[in-house]
Amino acid sequence: MSQQSVGEPVTGLVLAGGGARGAYEMGIVLGIVEALGLKESDKTPFPILCGTSIGSINASWIAAFSEKGCLDAKELTHQWTDLDLEHYVRIEPGSLMLSALARGDKGPASLLNSAPFEEFAARTPWSKVQKNFKDGVLDALVFTALELETGRTVWFSQLSEGRDFPDWRDQRRTVIPTRLSEEHVLASSAIPLVLPARKIDGRYYSDGGARFKTPLAAAIRAGAERLVVISLRNPDLDVSRQEARAKSGVAPQPLTVLSQLLGALSYDSTRYDMERLQGINQLVDTLERTLDAEQLERVQETLRQERGASWKQIPVLKFEPTFDFHEYALEKARERISSLGWRQRWFLQLMEMTGQGTALSFLFFDKAFTEELVDMGRADALARKDEICEFFRSPLS
Numbered sequence: 001m002s003q004q005s006v007g008e009p010v011t012g013l014v015l016a017g018g019g020a021r022g023a024y025e026m027g028i029v030l031g032i033v034e035a036l037g038l039k040e041s042d043k044t045p046f047p048i049l050c051g052t053s054i055g056s057i058n059a060s061w062i063a064a065f066s067e068k069g070c071l072d073a074k075e076l077t078h079q080w081t082d083l084d085l086e087h088y089v090r091i092e093p094g095s096l097m098l099s100a101l102a103r104g105d106k107g108p109a110s111l112l113n114s115a116p117f118e119e120f121a122a123r124t125p126w127s128k129v130q131k132n133f134k135d136g137v138l139d140a141l142v143f144t145a146l147e148l149e150t151g152r153t154v155w156f157s158q159l160s161e162g163r164d165f166p167d168w169r170d171q172r173r174t175v176i177p178t179r180l181s182e183e184h185v186l187a188s189s190a191i192p193l194v195l196p197a198r199k200i201d202g203r204y205y206s207d208g209g210a211r212f213k214t215p216l217a218a219a220i221r222a223g224a225e226r227l228v229v230i231s232l233r234n235p236d237l238d239v240s241r242q243e244a245r246a247k248s249g250v251a252p253q254p255l256t257v258l259s260q261l262l263g264a265l266s267y268d269s270t271r272y273d274m275e276r277l278q279g280i281n282q283l284v285d286t287l288e289r290t291l292d293a294e295q296l297e298r299v300q301e302t303l304r305q306e307r308g309a310s311w312k313q314i315p316v317l318k319f320e321p322t323f324d325f326h327e328y329a330l331e332k333a334r335e336r337i338s339s340l341g342w343r344q345r346w347f348l349q350l351m352e353m354t355g356q357g358t359a360l361s362f363l364f365f366d367k368a369f370t371e372e373l374v375d376m377g378r379a380d381a382l383a384r385k386d387e388i389c390e391f392f393r394s395p396l397s
Helices: 019-036 054-064 073-080 093-099 115-121 126-134 182-188 216-221 235-248 254-266 270-290 293-307 325-339 342-353 357-363 367-382 385-393
Strands: 011-015 048-052 140-147 153-159 173-177 198-200 203-207 226-230 316-319
Touching (some): 011 019, 011 054, 011 216, 019 054, 019 073, 019 226, 019 357, 019 367, 019 385, 048 054, 054 115, 054 126, 054 182, 073 367, 115 182, 140 182, 140 216, 153 182, 216 226, 270 293, 325 342, 325 367, 342 357, 367 385
Parallel strands (some): 011 226, 048 140, 153 173
Antiparallel strands (some): 140 153, 140 203
16 A cells, blocks of 8 residues: 555546647646645655556656655656657658558557657656555556457556455456556557557557546546546637637548547546536435435445445546647747758648647647646646645545
């Protein structure tokens, strides 16, 4: 078990997918650490970490530095502020075309050269992750992926000794306990058509965001008693732009289709999940106030038999961006174009000319974009400092 104090609620951090937008996610985490005034000698604020796609990469980095309460903010920031678009965006349309004719066991090809992203995921010092599990710093680390042959959602999970992760009775999703590695991160973050699916134990896996964008339920089943959830999309900021596109009557072009695909992956279900969780919290509160201990236990036992787990109240602190990634990516592209090589310059010009800010915000792995996203995420978190401190200070009811 983790080093949490007796009676202290176990906090789970849930990180959504969103490609290069993940820099904003890390900024939020750093802002939370700063708002709480955590020092190196303090305990980690997040003994349970759950991620999807780029959220899995961020979760693995945080897990590696969780022996420090401050999460080694300087090192985590560095992961997102030394990126170069010319290194990461290597378009290989021929590979994608040939994949349609390919046979054998090579697996799906992709639009981008995957080597740079494999290097990106490989930055995680996995020996430190394993040491943090051994030392009781971490309770759980969970990555969401989609099993391509069956279409079911899989949670690759590593748990501390003595911690349980009840599986679902729903055949569309399952838990696979394992010793996590960069292969599981890459499986969780393999965006369809953009990066190749990954083969693990004879099965192919792709981006977990294709179905479960923010794995709230996984974090709860892994033992989280309260949640910090970071979304990489604010639906309210997208409505007017989407409506304008729909009213234009222009037939979708291939790049628009790609942009919508990536947008769908960034569309997380946290608003629905939060509403559902709030309803469950209210129901549990009512049951606890109206039933005696024996009656309540019978209800919970029925839930365990039907769902594999009982219900409990879960406080949630949620963050989502205060700006539109679509517009911001296009703005930064205009500033960056002149300093790039012709391939990347062509790519940014194409994105800018066709207004594909959503796709661009996924693929803009460049410090001109990500460095500022880290700063913006940190600022958004610090703007809610009092709320953050109250959330972590409040005991469970």
